[in-house]
Amino acid sequence: MDKSLQSEGNKLNVQDLIERNKQKTTFGQRIEKIIPWFLLFCAIISVLTTVGILFTLLRESIGFFSNVSMIDFYTGTNWSPWSGDYGVAPLIGGTLLITLIATVVAVPLGLMSAIFLSEYANDKVRRVIKPILEVLAGIPTVVYGYFALTFVTPMFQGIIPDLGIFNALSGGFVVGIMIIPMVASLSEDAMNSVPNALREGAYGLGATKLEVVYKVVLPAAFSGIVASIVLAISRAIGETMIVTIAAGATPNLTFDPTESIQTMTAFIVQAATGDTTFGSTIYYSLYAVGMTLFVFTLGMNLLAQYISRKFREEY
Amino acid sequence: MLGQNEEGIKKRMKGRVLKNKIMMGMFFLATSVGLVFLVLLFYRVLTQGIGYLSWDYLTSGPAPYPEEAGIWIGMIGSIMLMVIVAIFSVIVGVASAIYLEEYASQNKFTEFIRVNISNLAGVPSIVFGLLGLTFFVYMFNFGYTLIAGGLTMALLILPVIVVSAQEALRSVPIDLHQASLGMGASKWQTIARVILPAALPGILTGTIIALSRAIGETAPLIIVGAATAIYTLPDSLLAKYTVMPIQIYNWTGRPQEEWQFVAGAGIIILLAVLLLMNSIAVFIRNKFQQRL
Numbered sequence: 001m002d003k004s005l006q007s008e009g010n011k012l013n014v015q016d017l018i019e020r021n022k023q024k025t026t027f028g029q030r031i032e033k034i035i036p037w038f039l040l041f042c043a044i045i046s047v048l049t050t051v052g053i054l055f056t057l058l059r060e061s062i063g064f065f066s067n068v069s070m071i072d073f074y075t076g077t078n079w080s081p082w083s084g085d086y087g088v089a090p091l092i093g094g095t096l097l098i099t100l101i102a103t104v105v106a107v108p109l110g111l112m113s114a115i116f117l118s119e120y121a122n123d124k125v126r127r128v129i130k131p132i133l134e135v136l137a138g139i140p141t142v143v144y145g146y147f148a149l150t151f152v153t154p155m156f157q158g159i160i161p162d163l164g165i166f167n168a169l170s171g172g173f174v175v176g177i178m179i180i181p182m183v184a185s186l187s188e189d190a191m192n193s194v195p196n197a198l199r200e201g202a203y204g205l206g207a208t209k210l211e212v213v214y215k216v217v218l219p220a221a222f223s224g225i226v227a228s229i230v231l232a233i234s235r236a237i238g239e240t241m242i243v244t245i246a247a248g249a250t251p252n253l254t255f256d257p258t259e260s261i262q263t264m265t266a267f268i269v270q271a272a273t274g275d276t277t278f279g280s281t282i283y284y285s286l287y288a289v290g291m292t293l294f295v296f297t298l299g300m301n302l303l304a305q306y307i308s309r310k311f312r313e314e315y
Numbered sequence: 316m317l318g319q320n321e322e323g324i325k326k327r328m329k330g331r332v333l334k335n336k337i338m339m340g341m342f343f344l345a346t347s348v349g350l351v352f353l354v355l356l357f358y359r360v361l362t363q364g365i366g367y368l369s370w371d372y373l374t375s376g377p378a379p380y381p382e383e384a385g386i387w388i389g390m391i392g393s394i395m396l397m398v399i400v401a402i403f404s405v406i407v408g409v410a411s412a413i414y415l416e417e418y419a420s421q422n423k424f425t426e427f428i429r430v431n432i433s434n435l436a437g438v439p440s441i442v443f444g445l446l447g448l449t450f451f452v453y454m455f456n457f458g459y460t461l462i463a464g465g466l467t468m469a470l471l472i473l474p475v476i477v478v479s480a481q482e483a484l485r486s487v488p489i490d491l492h493q494a495s496l497g498m499g500a501s502k503w504q505t506i507a508r509v510i511l512p513a514a515l516p517g518i519l520t521g522t523i524i525a526l527s528r529a530i531g532e533t534a535p536l537i538i539v540g541a542a543t544a545i546y547t548l549p550d551s552l553l554a555k556y557t558v559m560p561i562q563i564y565n566w567t568g569r570p571q572e573e574w575q576f577v578a579g580a581g582i583i584i585l586l587a588v589l590l591l592m593n594s595i596a597v598f599i600r601n602k603f604q605q606r607l
Contacts, residue, residue: 028504032503035503039410039413040418042411043414044428046428046432046474049435049470050431050434053446056449056450109345113342113345116343116346117346129350133349133350136349136352138528138589139589140531142563143356143360143531143563143582146575147356151355177352208331238441239439241533244534268444269441272444272448272537290445293442294442301434
């Protein structure tokens with residue numbers, strides 16, 4: 001090496017070395033070229049998942065609607081697939097009833113928790129309470145179902161003696177408890193991002209803390225709060241295990257929360273655990289119901305994104 | 316005249332301050348409702364299940380009598396499932412995150428991938444079950460097996476892993492990046508030897524949290540057929556299996572009260588596993604957080 005360097009004298013310079021290096025395609029260089037493609041392929045898997053979900057739901061739903069007319073499915077009010085009645089209204093009604101109860105529980109509690117954490121609690125208290133509250137969001141839903149069936153239902157039976165074992169009330173109530181941290185956490189983020197100058201301006205005018213909350217913080221954080229509520233509702237619509245365990249399996253078009261009902265998700269579980277043969281109409285009905293559920297939750301998620309983008313207040 | 320006015324203002328002031336105090340109490344009460352139910356839930360599960368918790372319970376499988384039933388098959392099933400989920404979702408998730416953070420240029424296509432990932436996170440888990448049923452169970456013909464369940468769950472938590480890995484990669488200081496490139500390292504060398512090691516604690520934390528979500532997930536596994544009555548451990552990827560949440564669901568649904576105690580004991584184990592996983596995640600986060 002030294003000799004060749006000497007013999008070539010001053011002719012060899014760094015530029016030549018770089019040129020020589022460029023001409024060799026080493027293993028390392030090949031890796032440099034292949035890796036981005038592999039990474040892109042992995043990134044595309046998430047897109048393929050979405051495509052797969054849409055494809056699955058659409059294809060099997062079309063299979064279903066070749067047996068059962070779409071009009072009967074969406075306008076019928078009797079759901080008993082094992083005797084051939086496919087009117088989805090009772091399942092949608094059940095889902096909406098659960099969602100309504102959950103919203104009535106979670107929105108006031110979640111919002112008030114958010115106000116407390118963001119406006120009233122000092123840093124120390126917030127740092128203790130917020131993570132504990134978020135534990136509620138991490139508990140498996142099957143555990144909530146167990147809790148609803150073995151604790152909340154007997155508790156409500158103490159107040160309403162003729163409440164059945166399976167009822168929409170305790171299912172919806174527990175779903176509400178589950179989504180409290182979602183409302184609280186996201187709303188608190190929205191309230192936290194309201195600049196302090198606005199608050200201090202109101203204090204300077206002599207407002208009490210409560211007046212600042214109502215007249216300054218809540219209006220300023222409005223879009224974030226609404227978005228958090230819509231997202232929580234979407235979670236409640238898609239919730240499965242709690243309602244399967246606690247709300248029963250009786251497709252029932254009712255708005256009486258003490259009755260046993262069945263949600264869209266609970267039907268999917270019931271049909272999947274029963275001996276549903278592949279290719280039967282009931283098998284396809286899983287996907288038609290799943291499709292309806294998917295449209296509901298997707299609609300809510302898009303609405304939440306639209307609200308937080310469109311009505312965001314910039315300070 | 317002025318004095319009267321002052322009286323009036325003072326009175327109104329008092330009312331407003333009082334209102335503030337009362338509402339503060341209400342806000343605190345509302346916050347404590349969530350906490351109270353959390354305590355009630357833990358208390359209920361503990362008192363119901365503790366009596367059935369024993370070494371025998373940990374080491375025996377399903378049985379027709381509540382006294383003999385145990386969580387062993389489900390627990391090992393859950394662990395095996397999590398290994399499959401972890402392998403698949405970490406490779407794909409971290410690779411996606413690297414692509415989006417380090418390679419992708421800001422164009423319509425990458426924006427589409429980003430939007431798609433955030434929407435995927437909002438799809439109900441049971442819909443993932445239907446996806447798994449069509450593709451993994453029937454189309455790929457895996458049947459109701461460990462691999463079908465594992466792949467379904469991996470897709471379910473993929474968005475969580477991608478987003479947390481992206482955040483971890485983004486938090487690596489740009490100085491490290493530039494220093495490595497300045498020393499003559501290639502792009503991939505920089506990523507593999509500088510960025511990934513620096514982002515590793517963040518990625519690990521996110522992964523463990525995502526896995527702890529998967530280990531308690533029940534609905535999609537019911538759809539892709541995690542059976543309840545399995546008496547032997549799965550011995551291959553194409554074996555039937557069951558997991559803890561499915562067993563708990565099954566026991567909860569039985570009418571005799573003793574089964575509720577069996578389910579309660581199962582929930583204690585499940586919550587203990589979750590607590591362990593989350594503690595590890597918090598430990599990793601605290602241990603490595605200040606380094607950069």
